[in-house]
Amino acid sequence: MIDTSNNDASEVGLAKRASSGAMTAFIILFAMNLLDYLDRNILVSIQPQIRDDLKVTNEQWGLLMSVFLISYSVCSPLMGWLGDRYRRTWLLAFGVGLWSLATVGSGLARSYGDLILARSILGIGEATYGVIAPTILIDVFSRHQRSRVLSAFYLAMPFGSAVGIGLGPLIAKNYGWHMAFYVVGVPGLVAALFAFLLPEPVRGASEGIPVDRLKAHEKAGATREDYFDLMVNSSYTYSVFGMAAYTFGIGGMLVWVPNYLFNTRHFDQQRAGTMLGVCTFSAAIVGMTLGGWLTDRLAKTRPQALFLVSGLSMIASIPFVLLALFLTSEPLIYAMIFAAEALMFVNTGPCNAIVANVVQPNLRAAAFAISTFAIHFLGDIWSPWLIGKAADLFGDPETMASSYGQLLKAIGAVPTQVAGHPPENIVAGLLMVVPALLLSGIVLIAGARHLPREMALMQAKLKAAPRPSPAPETTAL
Template sequence: MPAFPGMQDQSPSTHRHATRALALLLAINLFNYIDRYILAAIEPLISDQFFGAKDETAMAKTGALATAFLVSYMILAPLFGWLADRFSRWQIIAFGVALWSLASGWSGMAATFTMLVLTRVFVGVGEAAYGPAAPTIISDLYPEEKRGRMLSYFYVAIPVGSAIGYAFGGAVGQHWGWRWPFYLVTFPGLVLAGLCVFMRDPRGVRARTDATHQKPKIKVADVLALYRIRSYTLNTAAMAAMTFAMGGMSFWVPRYLYTYRAADFGGHPDLGKINFTFGAITATAGLLATILGGWTGDRVRRRYPSAYFLVSAVTIFFAFPATVLMLYTPFPGAWVLVFLSIFFLFFNTGPANAALANVTPSGTRATAFALNILAIHIFGDAVSPPLIGWIAGKSNMNTAFLVVSGMMAVASVFWLFGARYLGRDTAAITASEAAT
């Protein structure tokens, strides 16, 4: 039985290589999100040490930690995407994973808040090297009719890694201090970086049949042509709106439960228990939604070429009312709405990223993913964490979450509008690739 469904039609050697590649990339992506959400889990502890409870601007300042990471991540992603379209993607990934792992350890050593901000910048540089390359390797290993499922397996690391980051960061931080979670993720990341050195790029396998053996030459016109693909542009806009809402709120959930909703937990909540509960719900809902979303998108696509966008639009629309109701429902009952909100948010992960791969030429696919990363973060969660902190400081966290969550409905509109172009754009790329 294959390690992941959908591989049974491959030759044994290709099957083994694809399995190893997907498993390693999944493990790396898991640690990627563990590292990101450790910071969110221990934000209250960092804020207390550097600013104290009386500083009204503390939340806006700690929200800037997320922005510092995202600014370097999104700005450098296009550069690494360009490199990934020309050189070994596994070597680039190895560099990125090693850099962000060392920077995570450095985060634990930060003596000042300014130094902590700088370490998060270097984490962003490392993830910028990894982000554009990883999904394009999977896209090269699997045909377009299976990419939704295969990318869903890869992206289950988002909810599961986030959940582990919340639970691990909260528990370790509560007992040993906020520095230790950063120390403990450094070594596993370096091990994963070392394993990347021994992997071969699937593009290299194809290159051996190419008599010219030339590296692809990417022109500015090729990059600009990506933005003339309407489904690519609208997909990116929808993902930016979703990232604005989900990225901003996910950073502040531990703080929201620990302080603003403290009365629901008896007035003296345990940060470790709150993070563990939220992490368990995130892992369960996100895992189910990500796998089911990829399967549903591939299944419905057999009849409707626009299925990836239709599935994404419908499910994220339901996430909006679930989130709003959660804000005004007492805990523990509100945990049910937290589950539903996370489930509907993660349902689109596989379909949206598969659509991104299917409408872009293979020669510029890493660049396409990199530009997508730039756009969704510059207009998404680079803005929303400090915005939530600012609104909460002026009003309250319920108001901040309510304002930001409205972008879920905006994402739904973009995907619905893009559905009219997705089938046509996918067919155009398939025909172009077949002709060459």
């Protein structure tokens, strides 16, 4: 008998060495992700200047947010399919460069239609990055670190949002809103070049499987049956639907809480923007760090913790959202926003780790893409528009005279008015966030029971992948 143990050990070692450039990859991808969310959210912070200049209504503003997300979501499945088959670093360079050009294009906009076009193109570039970058991190870091690594990676999301919210008003006040887009768009063009410094590990390099098996698995690609299996993978679907409801809530808050502070509470725009940015960033550090560390620790013995911690945190955030909307003290409002966001951000790393843990490596980019499509089409594509619609509807005195309007008035959700604009009731609109968070928590908790079985099933499929067939022997004539 031939002893193959040394060969197998060597092959596993090769897979482990795929992570040698892990920290370099993390730093580059984190910086790109920061710019991604900075470019995406700078628009929100300079809302008053753009709306005054281009005469944009609440409903149109909500629609502008939705157009970007529609473009982002529709393009994601195609980019996921490409990301499972072609060199990922080249696709990243394309995506980062395209979204940066679109951000500069937003600064060149002279009409509402121009902004719609620029934000649509932005969605294509960000979709490319959003579904491919996590798959590289999953391959270069140990599977036991996934929740922490993904939590740290997604810290760039609120960090970029916070910087955008704080930086936007400062630039707009001193140099005009067009300049804000130029300042955040140009660095992305430089960042696109750094994609070529990233490693291109074999898909599944962190799974502890011999490299030749991984390469055979990678070469074979995903089958039609694999895609069908993904749709009935309970852990995957519960995670996606839970994140969709959460995304409805957080997406609506990111768009409308600044307007709530500026117009409803009449806080100074620059101070409020800075304070909100500090709250969001601080909440992200606390929530994502806690979520990643706690779930990785608990999941060593109980994988269901990835679901349970996320779901319970989501439900726990609801009282703080309500307090933020109905308190009148400025310091207390910021404190409640911090607490609500910190609890909501807990789920970010664990929910994405669930996707990685139950989906085979040659299908992960597509899985993240389908997840992206679903969470935005079921989540924040609609929430900014619906919240804006509700704010306009319940700003109307006739609507407020209805039974539902009287109920809103009784709890303190009353219209306010800014000079030159019709009355609006942003508090009424933001109340939509509450049932979304409750639904998210219930769905995530319900998904916990499926996770151990489906993690084991993914590993079994990967181990069973055939080794590459030997080259056919030639026979001398």
